[in-house]
Amino acid sequence: MGTDVGFDMVPRLSQGIEDRMKWGRFLEVVKQYYVGDGQVEVGPRAIRFKAGEWPSLPIEGQKFLRFSSKITGRTVAETGVEKYIQEVMAMAKTLFGDQIRPWNELYDEFGFYRWIFVNASIKSYELVRTPLEPPCRMDCLMFLKAVSIPELIPISSVTTQGTDRDTNLYEVMPIPGRGRGLVATVDIPKGTRILCEKPLITVKNSTPQSVHRFVAEKLKLLPKDKQREFLSLHNNFPGQYAFAGVVRTNALPCGPGSSIGGIYPTACLINHSCIPNAHNNWNEATQHETIHATRDILVGEEIFISYVIEGSWQTRQQRLRNSFGFQCSCELCSEPPHAIQASDNRRADIQRLDEMIGDPIAMMSSPQKSLAACHDLLQILDKEDAGAVIALLPRLYYDAFQISVAHGDQARASVFAERSYMSRVVCEGEDSPATQRVKSLMQDPTKHSTFNAYSTRWRSAKTARPRNLDAGSFDKWLWRLSA
Ligand SMILES: [Zn+2]
Incomplete structure (x- = not known):
């Protein structure tokens, strides 16, 4: 005993x-x-x-x-x-x-x-x-x-609302130097949906004064426990318009580039890292915010998303300070200067290639070059932390899909759509509308509006995908790399 x-x-x-x-x-x-x-x-x-x-x-x-x-x-x-x-x-x-x-x-x-x-x-x-x-x-x-x-478990039970499965995956707790955060209570495999949450309030971006007034009105309509959840959220911008401060500190955009932000009792407690292990996404169909593990997360690890992905160390620090009111001291930002510089260089390359890929003239006149840029970008992403860059993969593969399909290449287009689909499932889940869209293109690339739009110089049937190739040879075929 x-x-x-x-x-x-x-x-x-x-x-x-x-x-x-x-x-x-x-x-x-x-x-x-x-x-x-x-x-x-x-x-x-x-x-x-x-x-x-x-x-x-x-x-x-x-x-x-x-x-x-x-x-x-x-x-x-x-x-x-x-x-x-x-x-x-x-x-x-x-x-x-x-x-x-x-x-x-x-x-x-x-x-x-x-x-x-x-x-x-x-x-x-x-x-x-x-x-x-x-x-x-x-x-x-x-x-x-x-x-x-x-x-x-210092947080009132409200913060662990959701399914039993949610409750078992993480616990909300105080994190030294970072307020509260979510810590994994079990090993969480990559692709797992950690959280699926409805917003307490959604707010349109506006002046602090009108955001404050809008939220005050909305809060009155919420039940007491929901009001408490909102009021328990951290505010990095205290002052005259306190509710606007809470929104500024916590809001997650309802979709990429959206001017509407959602406030959530639990998702808003997830801290930022420049090399996150989870991805947040607004699911338009279900009107929920989802959080998915972008790499295997070990028990006891804190769950992180990224509030600011792009830019150099300096740019990120500045944006995090201005927009969210804190200085980042994540695993990457605590590295010695030469390691931060190396990451900065890779991120600058990522941005440069991303712009190159997005150029429609190049896509039309020299698709080979655009496709090579996609391939180069993939090589760089391989060197960055996998959990941090997986959110970029769905778009990268979708770009490669578009380049192929616009020149009539159904065989490669369907492979790229499949890869885009698989990485989207990891980041957003099967029920995400974007996942479903790319899934249907994977099954039939001709459904895309730009099919054969630029030329038919790469024309191929969907079934022309080569069989019995090893991974290396298949990749050479896929990316049109000369031997
Ligand atoms: Zn950082």
């Missing part, structure tokens, strides 16, 4: 340089402190404490979720494991602050992570399993209990 005591790291650390350096400093402090302590063993993959259940700290910080042990009268007397937990937690707190979540079952406090994830993380850095692995029954119990701890 006995009770579990320990601390969790929430959100978990990223692989970014800032987190890596902090974790390195933390491990140094731990090593220094326990020099000569025979119970503390520094291995190639982890630092292990030979006390209690032998809690350990991985050398790679992004793998770390929990440091804990079962405490019994006997283990305390024999090994002093509780002392180790308290000391290591104090050292971790000085570097990671509120990201360190202490818990003690004795006081009905439970960790953030389910044991199944903790055990998997430990397995990834420890060769030997901890001797006392909690049974599955315990795991379920822990999770249920964890959800009822007000300290770990």
Whole structure:
């Protein structure tokens, strides 16, 4: 018997340089402190404490979720494991602050992570399993209990509204330095719909005064709990027109370039990153905002979307400051100057190629060049963070589709439409009208208004798609690359 005591790291650390350096400093402090302590063993993959259940700290910080042990009268007397937990937690707190979540079952406090994830993380850095692995029954119990701890779920239940599935994927919680945010409570595979939410209010872009007046009127018509949800949202622009400040800080556009913005109780809590792991989209058919995972998200990772995708580091910082009132310190923006510069160069290339592809004259007179620009753009996107650039893929492939179909090439057009469709499903889901549109073009490219519009020089039947080619040869055919 006995009770579990320990601390969790929430959100978990990223692989970014800032987190890596902090974790390195933390491990140094731990090593220094326990020099000569025979119970503390520094291995190639982890630092292990030979006390209690032998809690350990991985050398790679992004793998770390929990440091804990079962405490019994006997283990305390024999090994002093509780002392180790308290000391290591104090050292971790000085570097990671509120990201360190202490818990003690004795006081009905439970960790953030389910044991199944903790055990998997430990397995990834420890060769030997901890001797006392909690049974599955315990795991379920822990999770249920964890959800009822007000300290770990400080947000009123309204913010986790939606389907049960939504509630299980993330938790809304305070994030050090970023107000509130959404943290994954399970591993979320790429393409998963994390959230689907109806706006509390939609507002047309206008002067602060008229936005404020409009929202005040709208709020009066909402039920009390909805009003509270609106009023609980952060405002980076306090002042005379407070409601306009809330809208400016939180609104998500209802469609690309739309002057209408939606305010949502949960989606508006998702923080920005220049290399996001999720994508937000306004679904015109269902009148909902959807959030989809654009890469696999690990349990404990914060969920991010991008408020500003385009531009260099400097441009993004400026736009985020002016439009949303904060300075970005995401994983990319915390990189050293040379890495930021490299990303800036790639993003400038992306913009240049994007403009080139969009030129209708080139598309008409030299489609080969336009298609090559699409291919070049794809190569650059491959070098940027996959989760961050996948939202650009549907359009890139759609451009390649248009170039092909306008010159009568149904075979390639249907392949490009298929790729556009697949990336759109990841970012927006099957029920998005844009996904459905491109799906029908994939089935019949001749439905597009520009079919054969520029020439028939590339004429091919849809069935002319070559079979039995390896991926490399197929790509050469697809992009019309000379051998
Ligand atoms: Zn950033």
